Amino acid sequence: MPFAYYARLSRAQQAIYRKSDEIVEVRLPEPARLHPVVEMLTTALTSEDRATVQRATERMIRALTDALGVPPVKVEVLAARPHAKWGELHGLYTAERGKTPKIQLWMRTAKQRRVVAFRTYLRTLLHEVGHHLDYALLGLRDSYHTEGFYKRESSLFKQLVPEARASVASVQAWFEKSADERMARLARTPDQVAAALGTRRPADLARRPSPEAWSPTEIVCHLRDIEEVFGERVATIMANDEPALPEAHPERWARERQYARHDPALALAHFRRRRGESLEALVTLPPADWQRGGEHPARGRLSIDMLVAHLAWHDDNHLEQLTRALEGRA
Structure with missing residues (x-):
């Protein structure tokens, strides 16, 4: 069942939406090879140091793009996310014509400035990478939030985070x-x-x-x-x-x-x-x-x-x- 905004799209856009919705999984060739990189990201978040989180995030995203054989993206980790103008923004993917695509991630909550929980941060990271994959891996002309999009995000998360690890309290x-x-x-x-x-x-x-x-x-x-x-x-x-x-x-x-x-x-x-x-x-x-x-x-x-x-x-x-x-x- 398409989301409500589907009705407002043009026929061409609806075709892209349906194609996105049909694809429910992105398989990593050898997900276990990326688990050490996930661990580095976890350790980086506990350090509460933005430069450390920046390096670990760059490694995580580069490991994903390399594993899937797609072009890399620029990565920028910012401190506390904005809250007044941008609502609940945690991450942002931009792909301007003629420029390298860019992912921005905020590592702290807006009001209390707490470091974002590991699972939240990784899911945000995968969400923004998902937009990049829509273009670079799936060949879609646009990237929509479809049910298939969210299932692809979850499929990546489950491959990167073993069940025991997912049970750790935030x-x-x-x-x-x-x-x-x-x-x-x-x-x-x-x-x-x-x-x-x-x-x-x-x-x-x-x-x-x-x-x-x-x-x-x-x-x-x-x-x-x-x-x-x-x-x-x-x-x-x-x-x-x-x-x-x-x-x-x-x-x-x-x-x-x-x-x-x-x-x-x-x-x-x-x-x-x-x-x-x-x-x-x-x-x-x-x-x-x-x-x-x-x-x-x-x-x-x-x-x-x-x-x-x-x-x-x-x-x-x-x-x-x-x-x-x-x-x-x-």
């Missing part, structure tokens, strides 16, 4: 949970990491499932260092009135601090200690203090309440990543 879901639920999530994580690592040898834990994906050891080091940043942010907020908050630089730290050479048992011990200190600090805070906050250079104002919700989501995401790395899956 950041928004953690914002909607109670403080007790978030605290319980944070308290469980060190034991879950320890159980996952088990008695495996350090050499095994240092092995990457693919050249671009982190090893189990690198994931534990990342959790440890992010926990330190979290503690610094909470302490800074409590000691000052709306202070500037320290940033995290995951990719740079992994290189400069040589995560791959760290002792995983020692990294886990440090993470466990820092997480315990974080929980002790949070338990002593009266409810009103959870609304105290500071200014993040990219995300705007962040309250302690928001930081805790994001950390709970961060734990979920990297526990799932750790499980896959231990199984040799990127």
